[in-house]
Amino acid sequence: MKFTTAFTIVGALSAWLANAADDNETDHSVTEIEPKCFKQNYYxxxxxxxxxxxDCQIISGNIFVKGYDSDSLDLGSISHIKGSLSIANASSLLRIEGVELSTIDGTFALDTLTSLASISLPKLESIDTISWKVLPILSAVNLDKGIKHINSVVMSDTSLTGFSGFNVESLKVLNINNNRFLERIDSSVKEITDTLLITANARNLQVSLPELTWAHTITIKDTNNLNLDSLQVVENSAQFINNRFSDLKLPKLKSTGTTLSVINNKNVRTIEFPSLAEVGGGLMIIDNDLITKVDFFPVLRAIGGAIEFHGNIDASGFKQLKVVKGSAIIKSTSAEFDCNKWIKEEVSNVVRGGKIECGSGSSRSTEVLLVDESGDITKGTPGVNSGVAEQDKSKKTVVKSGTSVSYKVGFSAIVTGLAMSWLAIHL
Incomplete structure (x- = not known):
């Protein structure tokens, strides 16, 4: 009885081992990668x-497509590219399709594809970097699954009208430039660890990054509407230049590591920085035509560089400012701006190690005071009130142009008169 039982157990164990071996062989055959799918680079x-x-599901290396001779690039059954996918200088290529592609471990680079009109990658959800440049008629992109993992996005010179579908919390780079039809940029990103750059897209571009709280460097240009309502910290510089929005409001921004620049925003009427306490570098408010009062920094205490204000500014106010570790310069074209008050009451006690310079109204010169690190003040050589100088230059140009026209008209009249006299004598 015991022998029989033992024999039965040994037999069952042998059968199990045989089945397991069969299963292992089956699994091995299923997961085996064909040699053609296992190379470092494909050209x-x-x-x-x-x-x-x-028929490769996994590509082990990089795919380089260059000078491609067909109008369609089909990635077949490929679901995972463990390297990068780079497609460049293929003037005949109209569309890119990859119905199974879900992952690109490296960069998805498209460069100088002048006929490319559509991309369809409905399952793509993980990628390191998108770098799309010089795709002048690209207007249709199908990323139905939605990108859930990505580090950097660079998109330049396309015909896309919208940018969205990137549901990630962190990006290294978001660089969207020169997309002339791009009207919307929407993202739920919470931090950008290197560069946020948006410039030279459609004139009516709407930018909405409502959950962004932290960024390393920000440059926003040529934008019609901007939502950065959650932004709290910019580690390096923040620049808002040549925009068309009427409001610039950063209600939660507390600090910038270096320069804060608001320059040449011709339509902006309202600027609000109610929480900004520290600017690590310079503070530049320059040529924002509708801004007449620089009084939108109610809790700003420290500026690590220079102050520089230009424009039609009537007044400024810094109730909490304690130190400016650089110069303080204002060049206003408004006759209402009181340089004496600004120097004595607002900046002379806070500037350390720079100069104080102020010009206002129609005066072409500015008053200059030099301040050392201890706060001692000496009078400096007067400077140039550049705003007024530019206006004078424009007037001179107009007068010069008018004089030139008058000269030409007078010369023509003399020539005509001489010709008439010659005809009268000789006929």
Whole structure:
């Protein structure tokens, strides 16, 4: 009885081991990667080169497509590219399709594809970097699954009308530039660890980054509407230049590591920085035509560089400012700005190690005071009130132009008169 039982157990164990071996063989055959799918680099020049890889689910290395000779690039059954996908200088290429592609471990680079009109990657959700440049007629992108993991986005010179579908909390780079039809940028990103750059897109561009709380460097240009309502810290510089928005409101911004610049925003009427306590570098408010009072920094205490204000500014006010570690310069074209008051009551007690310079109204010169690090003040050589100087230059140009026209008219009249006299004598 005991022997029989033991024999039965040994037999069952042998059968189990045999089945397990069969299962292992089956699994091995399923997961085996064909040699053609396992290379460091693939160079694709023709449709036939790509078809050779259609039955690969995993590509082990980088795919380089250059000078491609067909109007369609089909990635077949490829679901995972463990390197980068780079497609460049293929003037015949109209569309890119990859119905199974879900992951690109490296960069998805598209460069100088002048006929590319559409991209369809409905399952793509993980990628390191998107770098799309010089795609002048690209207008349709299908990323139905939505990108859930990505580090950097660079998108330049496309015909896309909207940017969205990137549901990530952190990006290294968000660089969207020269997309002339791009009307919306929407993202739920919470931090940008390197660069946020938006410039030279559609004139009516709406930018909405309502959850962004931290960024390293920000440059916003040529934008019609901007939402940065949650932004609290800019580690480096923040620049808002040549925009068309009427309001610039950063209600939660507490500090910038270096310069804060608001320059040449011709339509801006309202600027609000109610929480900004420290600017690590310079503070520049320059040529914002509708801003007449610089009084939108109610809790600003420290400026690590220079103050520089230009424009039609009537007044300024810094109730909490304690130190400016650089110069304080204002060049106003408004006759209402009181340089004496500004120097004595607002900046002479806070500037350390720079100069104080002020010009206002129609005066072409500015008053200059030099301040050392201890706060001692000496009088400096007067400077130039650049705003007024530019106005004078424009007037002189107009007068010069008018004089030139008058000269030409007078000369023509003399020539005509001489000709008439010659005809009268000789006829």
């Amino acid at each position: 694709i020049n023709a449709a036939g080169d790509m078809k050779d890889l259609h």
